[in-house]
Amino acid sequence: MTDTENLPAWERRFRAPRVSLPDWAEDAPDRSLFVSNATGTFELYAWDRSTGEQRQATDRPSGTTDGVLTPDGGSIWWFSDTDGDELGIWMRQPFGGGEDVPAAPGLAPAYGAGLAIGRHGAAVVGRSTDEEGTTIHVVREGREPEEIYRHRESAGVGDLSHDGSLIVIEHTEHGDAMHSALRVVRLDGTPVAELDDSKGGTRELGLEALGFAPVAGDTRLLVGHQRRGRWEPMIWDVATGATTDPAFGLPGDVHAQWCPDGSGLLIAHDHEARGELFRYDLATGELVRISTPSGSVSGATARPDGSVEYLWSSAALPPQVRSTAGGVVLDPPGMRAPESVPVEDVWVEGPGGRVHALVQRPAGATGPLPTIFDIHGGPTWHDSDSFAAGPAAWVDHGYAVVRVNYRGSTGYGREWTDALKHRVGLIELEDIAAVREWAVASGLADPARLVLAGGSWGGYLTLLGLGTQPDSWALGLAAVPVADYVTAYHDEMEALKAMDRTLLGGTPEEVPERFAASSPLTYVDAVGAPVYISAGVNDPRCPIRQVENYVDRLTARGAVHEVYRYDAGHGSLVVEERIKQLALEIAFAEAHLGTGTGTKRAEGVAMES
Numbered sequence: 001m002t003d004t005e006n007l008p009a010w011e012r013r014f015r016a017p018r019v020s021l022p023d024w025a026e027d028a029p030d031r032s033l034f035v036s037n038a039t040g041t042f043e044l045y046a047w048d049r050s051t052g053e054q055r056q057a058t059d060r061p062s063g064t065t066d067g068v069l070t071p072d073g074g075s076i077w078w079f080s081d082t083d084g085d086e087l088g089i090w091m092r093q094p095f096g097g098g099e100d101v102p103a104a105p106g107l108a109p110a111y112g113a114g115l116a117i118g119r120h121g122a123a124v125v126g127r128s129t130d131e132e133g134t135t136i137h138v139v140r141e142g143r144e145p146e147e148i149y150r151h152r153e154s155a156g157v158g159d160l161s162h163d164g165s166l167i168v169i170e171h172t173e174h175g176d177a178m179h180s181a182l183r184v185v186r187l188d189g190t191p192v193a194e195l196d197d198s199k200g201g202t203r204e205l206g207l208e209a210l211g212f213a214p215v216a217g218d219t220r221l222l223v224g225h226q227r228r229g230r231w232e233p234m235i236w237d238v239a240t241g242a243t244t245d246p247a248f249g250l251p252g253d254v255h256a257q258w259c260p261d262g263s264g265l266l267i268a269h270d271h272e273a274r275g276e277l278f279r280y281d282l283a284t285g286e287l288v289r290i291s292t293p294s295g296s297v298s299g300a301t302a303r304p305d306g307s308v309e310y311l312w313s314s315a316a317l318p319p320q321v322r323s324t325a326g327g328v329v330l331d332p333p334g335m336r337a338p339e340s341v342p343v344e345d346v347w348v349e350g351p352g353g354r355v356h357a358l359v360q361r362p363a364g365a366t367g368p369l370p371t372i373f374d375i376h377g378g379p380t381w382h383d384s385d386s387f388a389a390g391p392a393a394w395v396d397h398g399y400a401v402v403r404v405n406y407r408g409s410t411g412y413g414r415e416w417t418d419a420l421k422h423r424v425g426l427i428e429l430e431d432i433a434a435v436r437e438w439a440v441a442s443g444l445a446d447p448a449r450l451v452l453a454g455g456s457w458g459g460y461l462t463l464l465g466l467g468t469q470p471d472s473w474a475l476g477l478a479a480v481p482v483a484d485y486v487t488a489y490h491d492e493m494e495a496l497k498a499m500d501r502t503l504l505g506g507t508p509e510e511v512p513e514r515f516a517a518s519s520p521l522t523y524v525d526a527v528g529a530p531v532y533i534s535a536g537v538n539d540p541r542c543p544i545r546q547v548e549n550y551v552d553r554l555t556a557r558g559a560v561h562e563v564y565r566y567d568a569g570h571g572s573l574v575v576e577e578r579i580k581q582l583a584l585e586i587a588f589a590e591a592h593l594g595t596g597t598g599t600k601r602a603e604g605v606a607m608e609s
Contacts, residue, residue, distance in 0.1 A: 004335050005335070009338040011393075012338055013338055013340075013389035013392055013393070014389050015040075016318070016334065016337035017037060017038045017332035017333065017334045017335075019034050019035070019321060019332050020034045020035040021034070021298070021301065021311040022047060022301075023301075024303070025072060025073030027071045027072050027073065028071075029303065029304050030048060030049040031046070031048060031049070031073030031095055032047040032048075032049060032069075033047070033057070033067055033068070034330065037573075037575050038333075039056065040575045042064070042573040042574075043056055043059060043065075044067040044076065045057060046095055058078055060080075062083050062574070063572075064080075065573065066079035067079070068117060071119045075092050075093065075094055076092065077103050077123075078093070080100075081569075083538045084536060084572070086541075086569060086570070087109050087110065088112075089102055089104065089108075089110075090125065104137070104139040105145075106145045107125060107127065107145050110135075111127070111494070111495065112126065112128070113126030113127055113136070113155065114156035114157030117160070119162070119164055121141060122140050122164055122187060123139045123160075124136060124138055124139070124157050125139055125157070126157040128154065128493065130493075133494060134156070135150045136148055136149035136157060148167075149185070151173055153172045153177070153498055154171075154495045154499075155169055155173070155180075156169070159211045159221075160212070161218075162212060162214055162216050162218060163216055163217060165187065166184055166192060166212070167184070168209045168212070169184075169185065174201030175201050175501070178380075178502050179197070179207075180206050180208060181198060182194070182196070183195075193236075193239075195207060195223070195236060197225060197226070197227065204418050205225070205414075206226055207223055207225055207226075208231075209222075210222035210223060210257060214258050215261070215262040220235050220238075221237075221238050222234075222235055222258060223235070224255060225245075229415065230253050230413045231253040231254060231414075232253075232254045233246075233254060233256035246285065248278075248287055250271070251271050252272065252411065253270045253271070253410065253411055254268070254270075255270070256268070259279075260302060264279060264280055264282050266278075266280075266300060266301070266302040270411050272345070272411075272412075273296070273345070273358060273382065273385050273405065274384065275298075276297065277297055277310060290308055290324060292310065292312060295313055295314030295315075295317070295386065296312070296313060296314065296385050297310050297311065298313065298319070305325070307323050307324050308323065309324075310323075313386045314385050315341070315342055315343040315358070315387060315388070315392075317339055318336070318337040319386075319387050340360070340391075340395060340396075341360050341363055342385075343359060343385050345358065346359050348437075348438045349434065350407075350435075352419055352430070353407075353416070355404060355407075355431045355434055355435055356404075358383055358385065358402070358403045361444070362396075362399075365398070365400075367444045367446070368440075368447075369400040370398060370446055370451070370593060370595045371402060371439060371444060372399050372402070372451040372589075373402050373435075373436065374394070374402070374454060374458070375403070375406075375432065375452070375454030375457075375458035375462060376403065376405075376409070376454065376457070377454065377457040378409070379406075379408040380408065381409065381410060382405045382410050383403040383409075384411075391403070394586075398595060400439075400445060406427075406431035406432055407420060408427065421503060422503075422504060422505055424503045424504055424514070426464075426468065428461055429469065432461070433469060433472065450472065450473055451476070451593070453476065453477035453479075453585070454478065454481075455480055455481075455571065456479070456542065457482070460481045460482035460483070460520065462477065462481065463524075463531070464523070466529055466531060467520055467522070468526075470529070473529050474592075474593060475529050475530050475531070476527075476529055476531040477531075477585045478533050478534075479571075479581070480534065480570050480571060482520070482546065483520050483533075483551075484546035485500075485518055485520070485521070486508045486512075486515050486516075486519060488542060488543060492540065492541060496541060504518065521550055527554070528559075529560075530561065530588070531559070531560070532563075532585060532588040533547065533551065533561065534565075534566065534581055535547045535565055535566075536567075536569045536572070537568075538568060538569045539568075544565070562584075564581065566581070
């Protein structure tokens, strides 16, 4: 056996090479770009399908995941930040390899706000900074970037039309960061058309730009809307104003993209934590299901030859890039990730309606078990029946894992997502508490060994839950959390400030009582359970200063806690670092819950590091 084969299954799941769904150049479909962790760090790879050659395109200590091919496949644009701080510039390199040069000289580092690259020498770059808000620039080689849009509220580049003459901008000038409007402009910024389902921010209805038709001279824009209470696609002709709104009759969120010739749509349907694909013919209105196994489709793309490539996985089976033409499209060499156990669906009555939870438990185990509530981030996200190395590791160590799609999660209709207003954090915790009650009453969970855990927004809910529900949890594990909401607001990136103003109804100065009610720092003195916190020192989303404020309060009262600081941003793209962090969390739980299974604490990590 090799050294890697001797590693525990949970660690091999992290180390096994993985690939993303390959993107491909619209006018050179044999040229593709994908992300892989094959070297131990997630980086971009160029793939020439005509020769089979694959080449690592980026190589940075903190990893690289944001990249786009030019339509002709001649170049790769990739985003260069510093150690995960998300503040950076776009770089460009030839597809076949060569020197990296700034793709948009003259634009200072900023947070990304969208990118669209045209066929006729122009690209559109969206930027966000604390000082300027959102700015959008047209970039042409050999010329200074031209600013065509500026606003304090959040906005972003949606797409560029096939002929490069029209730009669609998603904006929230009305002040509701959760429900965008669309504006179509020419390359000089002259307005062409506007679509605003929010009616100036008076209705909670959003739009998203899904892409211009991939046909020369075609002014149709594919748009996502919420008019029937969930995400669905429609077609908007920005020249005439006419809309076509097909009703698919599917119960969940429906997203779409153009087929390469513009004659149909590839439909992605997401319902109750599982995904499926369809083809929709615009001429006949026929909707045909594409055969995929039960589980989650994390991405899909329609190819010019009529095939569909998609990234599929389930909680039990690792991800694969598959094709309707048959077989696996992109199969990385090396060890295979060990399988895990399937999820069980649980529905629990909560104060705002039925709450969907996904449960995994060790094969053959009977309760009550040590149980970890692994709370997803976002909050506009949801857990699904997809493969995840973290939950699988806890199952390997004898824990049941419960994941809750609380109010605020996507995938269950607009009202469920938009319920997260003003009583931020407290609403989600009501749903988590209802599922916790079920877990104990059903005999699944040992109430003396219940762990509340999560990252990002899930880390925030962990700290808030430990303070507001101190008798419910035996231990907490919070990764990159919001810990002091007021300081987090003042230090975070501008786009998240806008989101927080929408969620809480204003700034900390305007609605101080709401920020206080939703801040973990308010309840820190009530925390009785041991708490483990990990934080990236370069994190622009949950900045380190507000975490330190919370830790200082824990330290002052002698509360049991550990803190791990690492040199990255909102999480790490380095496999070794991810393994280290999970090993520390498992060891912390074993030490305080008496669930020891022999996991070793990472060497050299003290109580605070």
